[in-house]
Amino acid sequence: MKIETEINSVDRILLAEVSEGFLPDEVFDIHAHVMEPSSYAPTTLGAHLNGWTISPARYREAMELVLPGRRLTGALFFPFPARDHDRSAINRWMYEELAKQPASFHARGLALVSPTDDPRPLEEAMADGRCVGLKTYHYYTGRADTSQVAVEEFTPEWMWRLCHQHGAILMIHLMRDAAVSDPENRDSLLRLSERYPNCQVILAHVARSFNHRTARGLRALAHRPNIYVDTSAIAESENIRLALEVLGPQRVLYGSDYPISHVRGRCVTVGDQMLWLYAEENKAPAMTLVAIESLIALRFACTQLGLRTKEVRGIFRDNALAVLGLYHR
Numbered sequence: 464m465k466i467e468t469e470i471n472s473v474d475r476i477l478l479a480e481v482s483e484g485f486l487p488d489e490v491f492d493i494h495a496h497v498m499e500p501s502s503y504a505p506t507t508l509g510a511h512l513n514g515w516t517i518s519p520a521r522y523r524e525a526m527e528l529v530l531p532g533r534r535l536t537g538a539l540f541f542p543f544p545a546r547d548h549d550r551s552a553i554n555r556w557m558y559e560e561l562a563k564q565p566a567s568f569h570a571r572g573l574a575l576v577s578p579t580d581d582p583r584p585l586e587e588a589m590a591d592g593r594c595v596g597l598k599t600y601h602y603y604t605g606r607a608d609t610s611q612v613a614v615e616e617f618t619p620e621w622m623w624r625l626c627h628q629h630g631a632i633l634m635i636h637l638m639r640d641a642a643v644s645d646p647e648n649r650d651s652l653l654r655l656s657e658r659y660p661n662c663q664v665i666l667a668h669v670a671r672s673f674n675h676r677t678a679r680g681l682r683a684l685a686h687r688p689n690i691y692v693d694t695s696a697i698a699e700s701e702n703i704r705l706a707l708e709v710l711g712p713q714r715v716l717y718g719s720d721y722p723i724s725h726v727r728g729r730c731v732t733v734g735d736q737m738l739w740l741y742a743e744e745n746k747a748p749a750m751t752l753v754a755i756e757s758l759i760a761l762r763f764a765c766t767q768l769g770l771r772t773k774e775v776r777g778i779f780r781d782n783a784l785a786v787l788g789l790y791h792r
């Protein structure tokens with residue numbers, strides 16, 4: 464697995480096909496990672512990320528490859544999660560990096576947070592605008608196997624309350640096999656999103672429906688206006704289409720998941736599970752980047768539903784600006 468820094472002729476052809484007549488002039492990315500290796504414990508990052516510094520500037524350069532001729536107007540950044548790292552240091556580094564960005568680029572950040580972290584510095588960062596919400600992750604539950612953890616285990620109630628108080632974003636990567644179709648996950652999301660209605664919940668990767676069949680659980684959340692999904696790293700159209708139908712186009716937001724976006728491969732549904740395929744492991748060099756597969760899936764879903772230009776513009780920019788309070792419909 465490798466993070467690509469160049470694109471090839473296959474990528475160019477596919478990008479040209481998917482962009483023409485679909486990709487709007489301006490794009491806001493709601494799901495982008497930054498990273499500064501000195502805050503990470505050795506061996507906690509995969510070999511493909513070892514030693515990498517991903518600054519907002521490096522990210523912008525990389526995104527130019529997959530958004531040909533389009534203007535990236537901003538991004539919502541958060542540090543890449545790992546099992547063992549100094550979260551307060553990496554959050555501080557991110558705030559400093561975001562402050563260096565030009566005013567013409569809307570650079571916003573989410574603090575990476577564990578259930579045992581002290582809420583006070585996070586609250587201060589929200590109050591003075593250094594961060595606009597929280598990014599939680601299953602690694603921080605302290606268990607060796609985190610595949611089946613419940614929402615509250617890594618996103619306890621104090622995080623919801625804090626985001627509610629500040630009208631902030633809570634970015635959640637669901638766990639458990641059935642993700643949003645899991646009854647316990649569904650009940651947690653319903654209960655907490657109702658109790659904290661100013662908390663803007665973004666369920667990453669179309670509610671982590673890498674197995675697209677699990678996306679059907681979104682139906683139960685459709686009436687909660689503060690629940691959104693991002694499309695990051697999703698390379699199948701069925702789950703995106705379902706999200707567009709069930710939540711409506713205004714609650715679906717484009718995300719890249721950089722640097723995962725620049726891996727050659729994709730995740731597919733097989734039976735009742737998901738399966739990541741990578742070019743190197745499968746000896747399939749003609750695979751394209753996750754970012755390009757994701758755009759193709761998004762276009763297919765939008766076309767199938769006959770979305771209007773304004774709605775597509777919303778997915779790629781305006782919905783994100785509205786969630787961040789940078790744009791009023």
Ligand SMILES: [Zn+2]
Pocket residue numbers: 494496695720
């Ligand atoms: Zn991510």
